[in-house]
Amino acid sequence: MIVTDKQKIEEILTRGVEEIFEKENLIKKLQSGKQLRIKLGIDPTGPRIHIGRAFQFWKLKAFQEMGHKIVLIIGDFTAQIGDASDKQAMRKVLSEKEINGNLKSYLSQIGKILDLKKVEVRYNSEWFKKMKIKDFVTLQMIFTAQQTIQRRNFKERWDEGKPIGLHELDYPLFQGYDSVMVKADVEIGGSDQLFNLQAGREIQKYFKQNQQDIMTSKMLNGLDGRKMSTSWGNIIAILDEPADMFGKVMSMKDELIDEYFELTTKLSESEITEVKKSSANPRDIKARLAKEIVSIYHGEKAAEMAEEEFNKVHRDREVPTDMPVFETDKKEYFLPDLLCDTKMAPSKNEAKRLVEAGAVDIDDKTEKDWKKPVEVKDGMIIKVGSRKFIKIKII
């Protein structure tokens, strides 16, 4: 049963959406009652899926719920080339081994969002491993060098004299060919994918297929306001623990609140407006946002607990309920050694600096002298900064 409700269609085509080509055509297709093949390609370039990426899966889920067929392309082949879309420098090439490692948990992560039983999952090595050189060259003939170079991030690199690998220019061809292989009616992707998605249209045309319509989504910024990217370390992963997830949301820049509500929660527009009116204090709005996000991936209970714990530790400055335990049989400890052994500091120099900066509390008392040996007691609590705690256990 295909849902053709106008309102639903409108909703799916607006929230978090950057651009649609061709919009009129897509609306017509969605209203036709025909089951569409909605394609999303994802390269397993890192082990963890983050909530920015997850937006696209939520979008797919919406299509899925309307009765359309989701075709998920796992780019196990293309991951070895590296999409240049979001890169200002050449990406290091991933080995097959790394890719397989990343792949392992991919589907289970995606399964947290999509009903995988109804999804057509395809690995693009299926056709690329078999591709003949001659066919590849044929693909290359569809585009000119100028067309490819014109693309913004290539152009920037070109102008700045930064290297561009020939293989990088081929990436859009591969992604586009995927569309041909699965006969996609619609492809979605991040707004940085526009070029690749359009290549799909061209290549389908060349192969005398109906051209897919394309929809690009807004890009979610990372916690620090830069693009969310695993290599920047500014991501919230969908597998992050509730407390961690909650804390990360609380730590992000205030200006990001709006886009996070739009792209990472399921609250309706009016609900979002309501939340924003509810308090003048961004802290509270952020807390609400954090709770929404944690609920989605871990359930409401976990979200509530995460909030309580956060308030306890950060607002009320209390000791967390759970903390790692460090077992030792020493009676006396040289403080820098202790901090290193407990992994609270990466090196002794760093440990000393932390102590000198007044970041280290032992049983609630700030210790500023790292030369003084510490008398170790059972149940002693060491705190470094505001969120690293450890409890000592004597064995």
Next chain:
RNA sequence: GGGCGUGUGGCUGAGCAGCAAAGGCAACAGACUGUAAAUCUGUCGGGGUUUCCCCUUCGUAGGUGCAAGUCCUACCGCGCCCA
């Protein structure tokens, strides 16, 4: 293949023959607070018996200097121009 450049700490980017190496970003910490925001301040290769000492870093390998990121040679990577 020839010519000219270039290669610096997580990134970016200065660097005179005497530097653990300016500045910016990121990170970490402190103060403050609305929070792990913002702002301000400090730290930011490793180790030590710590107002000082030692070790390891500036593409790689050698060389010349009391001394080399800084000069020379070779090699590797990258860019530009010419072919």
